[in-house]
Amino acid sequence: MTAARPVAKAETESPPPAFDAASTRTDLAFRCRGLAIDVGVESRRIVAGLDLEVPRRQFLCILGESGVGKTTLLRVFGGLAPAAPGSTLELKGRPIVGPPDGAVFVFQNYAASLLPWRSARRNVELGLEASLAGPERKARAMAALELVKLADRADDYPWQLSGGMQQRVQLARALAVKPELLLMDEPFGALDAMTREILQVELRRIQRESGATIIFITHDVDEAVFLADRLVVLKGKPASIGLDLLSDLPVGRDQVRTKESPEYLKLRHLVYDAVRRSGD
Ligand SMILES: Nc1ncnc2c1ncn2[C@@H]1O[C@H](COP(=O)(O)OP(=O)(O)O)[C@@H](O)[C@H]1O
Numbered sequence: 001m002t003a004a005r006p007v008a009k010a011e012t013e014s015p016p017p018a019f020d021a022a023s024t025r026t027d028l029a030f031r032c033r034g035l036a037i038d039v040g041v042e043s044r045r046i047v048a049g050l051d052l053e054v055p056r057r058q059f060l061c062i063l064g065e066s067g068v069g070k071t072t073l074l075r076v077f078g079g080l081a082p083a084a085p086g087s088t089l090e091l092k093g094r095p096i097v098g099p100p101d102g103a104v105f106v107f108q109n110y111a112a113s114l115l116p117w118r119s120a121r122r123n124v125e126l127g128l129e130a131s132l133a134g135p136e137r138k139a140r141a142m143a144a145l146e147l148v149k150l151a152d153r154a155d156d157y158p159w160q161l162s163g164g165m166q167q168r169v170q171l172a173r174a175l176a177v178k179p180e181l182l183l184m185d186e187p188f189g190a191l192d193a194m195t196r197e198i199l200q201v202e203l204r205r206i207q208r209e210s211g212a213t214i215i216f217i218t219h220d221v222d223e224a225v226f227l228a229d230r231l232v233v234l235k236g237k238p239a240s241i242g243l244d245l246l247s248d249l250p251v252g253r254d255q256v257r258t259k260e261s262p263e264y265l266k267l268r269h270l271v272y273d274a275v276r277r278s279g280d
């Protein structure tokens, strides 16, 4: 990571407000209490005492250094891996014991996640086959492709699409099931810088239009600060929450103007410092 020095002003101003879970408790998408995670044959504890409440429609970015446990944490959130005994995990008030219906993953590796013998639309229909009949399923898939601006490429196969487009198809597939919670693990990590910046803007628009709650994992401070309504930085070994901040950036964001604003630079400074100190 390269850390450009933020403006000096950032050091003197008061930080943005800390996140106040109590004010939003009535409308929670996701909640965990006392979460601990053990990995490997020796049950090494990589996460301990992690408490998190995510209100519906929030765009939460979780940051942490490589190896801190981000991917494992997200898998546990989505019921793909077990939490240690004594941990509480809930999706919309229902305990998470296995993969819950309302949570969908979007991974970094779009190429491996799309079926090459299916068109974009038929890939998007994948998660709907058990629940919707043909015409309805097709309409839902087309609406999701519309949302990611790929309706005109619905009949193309993955190999006919660019990396950015393939990642949009994966996103459309996730959105098509109208999930309570989108769990995204560095989903833009394999894309070139320009495509990535375009998709960041698109993802914020899509989140507003779809009303989805997003937990987005990344090690990229700029990506997190640009995307998030709220920023959480993991800290320590085992990891728990070191910093939890609400973003004070405007809802509509622009890759040039937003990143030049004092609010952006201040937030970036705070988050960089927290990530840098996270191993302490
Ligand atoms: N199934 C597993 N068995 C053993 N170790 C694991 C397993 N899953 C993750 N780990 C270890 O847990 C730590 C966190 O991994 P990971 O969640 O991939 O981190 P991050 O995504 O933050 O880079 C690493 O030290 C990794 O080696």
Ligand SMILES: [Mg+2]
Pocket: 070, 071, 072
């Ligand atoms: Mg990871």
